[in-house]
Amino acid sequence: MNFGAVVDVMLKPGIADPQGQTVERALPALGYAGVEGVRVGKRIELTVDAGTPEEARELVAEMCNRFLANPVIESYNVTLL
Amino acid sequence: MSGSVGIVVFPGSNCERDCRRALESLGAHTTYVWHQETSLPDVDIVVLPGGFAHGDYLRTGAIARFSPVMGAVRDHANAGGIVMGICNGFQVLCEAGLLPGALRKNSGLKFICRWVDLRVDNNQSPFAARADAGQRLRIPINHFEGSWYCDPGELQRIRANDQVVLRYTANPNGALDDVAGVTNERGNVFGLMPHPERACEPSSGSQDGAVILGSMLDTAPAREHAHL
Numbered sequence: 086m087n088f089g090a091v092v093d094v095m096l097k098p099g100i101a102d103p104q105g106q107t108v109e110r111a112l113p114a115l116g117y118a119g120v121e122g123v124r125v126g127k128r129i130e131l132t133v134d135a136g137t138p139e140e141a142r143e144l145v146a147e148m149c150n151r152f153l154a155n156p157v158i159e160s161y162n163v164t165l166l
Numbered sequence: 167m168s169g170s171v172g173i174v175v176f177p178g179s180n181c182e183r184d185c186r187r188a189l190e191s192l193g194a195h196t197t198y199v200w201h202q203e204t205s206l207p208d209v210d211i212v213v214l215p216g217g218f219a220h221g222d223y224l225r226t227g228a229i230a231r232f233s234p235v236m237g238a239v240r241d242h243a244n245a246g247g248i249v250m251g252i253c254n255g256f257q258v259l260c261e262a263g264l265l266p267g268a269l270r271k272n273s274g275l276k277f278i279c280r281w282v283d284l285r286v287d288n289n290q291s292p293f294a295a296r297a298d299a300g301q302r303l304r305i306p307i308n309h310f311e312g313s314w315y316c317d318p319g320e321l322q323r324i325r326a327n328d329q330v331v332l333r334y335t336a337n338p339n340g341a342l343d344d345v346a347g348v349t350n351e352r353g354n355v356f357g358l359m360p361h362p363e364r365a366c367e368p369s370s371g372s373q374d375g376a377v378i379l380g381s382m383l384d385t386a387p388a389r390e391h392a393h394l
Contacts (some may be wrong), residue, residue, distance in 0.1 A: 152232075158315055
């Protein structure tokens with residue numbers, strides 16, 4: 086069975102995110118005051134073949150641990166569609 | 167001759183010729199090793215040069231670490247063999263888990279290409295044994311993702327074990343603890359963001375890179391090489 090999944094990869098909390106900081110500093114110029122905590126990450130979409138939703142989730146998590154995210158600096162979240 | 171060096175070439179590597187020229191000028195014999203190889207030729211030392219291996223897609227070094235040759239590089243390292251990763255090679259070794267930490271985007275979000283001053287903080291390392299303790303070296307950097315990071319607990323262990331060989335005297339990229347070059351726990355695998363191979367000739371403005379590369383070559387047993 087095919088399962089669609091979305092992986093969100095973010096820098097871990099506490100790790101400086103210069104992209105997020107730059108975006109945050111740019112927002113007031115467009116008139117958006119009071120925005121804080123901007124973090125920029127990446128989104129990976131994929132389809133996996135698995136027996137059950139649990140298996141699909143485990144498979145994607147394994148991919149994240151081994152490849153899609155770098156556990157030293159990044160955290161990830163898997164959402165099945 | 168002072169040793170035989172295998173220079174690993176990934177699709178997207180672009181410093182392999184600079185490495186060959188610098189290492190051979192220091193007396194080494196060099197061989198290119200294509201990333202699809204599953205074994206290494208008879209070499210004392212393995213160098214992973216700079217560039218953009220596999221386009222640096224996903225993350226720098228993330229795909230290169232799965233290249234077939236990396237199994238042989240890991241075996242070489244696990245057997246105590248000398249391995250050096252320069253710039254993108256450093257990123258690959260971190261992704262492969264052969265070196266601690268990871269390389270983040272530069273804190274200023276700029277690609278930086280310029281000379282930097284480095285301080286040798288461990289001249290007991292085989293990668294800096296030709297240097298005096300605390301010696302300053304002038305070597306260029308050329309990277310966007312060179313801001314080294316590891317978790318605080320690991321940094322404590324790294325410092326206690328004297329694994330930081332090179333530090334920036336003026337941190338250009340936000341690297342944790344000013345780290346420019348670090349070894350694994352055993353001390354036989356070394357990664358650095360600066361490019362020593364670009365500072366080995368009088369015309370390059372500094373020959374300080376030869377201190378690093380020469381130190382590394384000193385680890386190899388003397389041997390005669392047949393002219394190929």
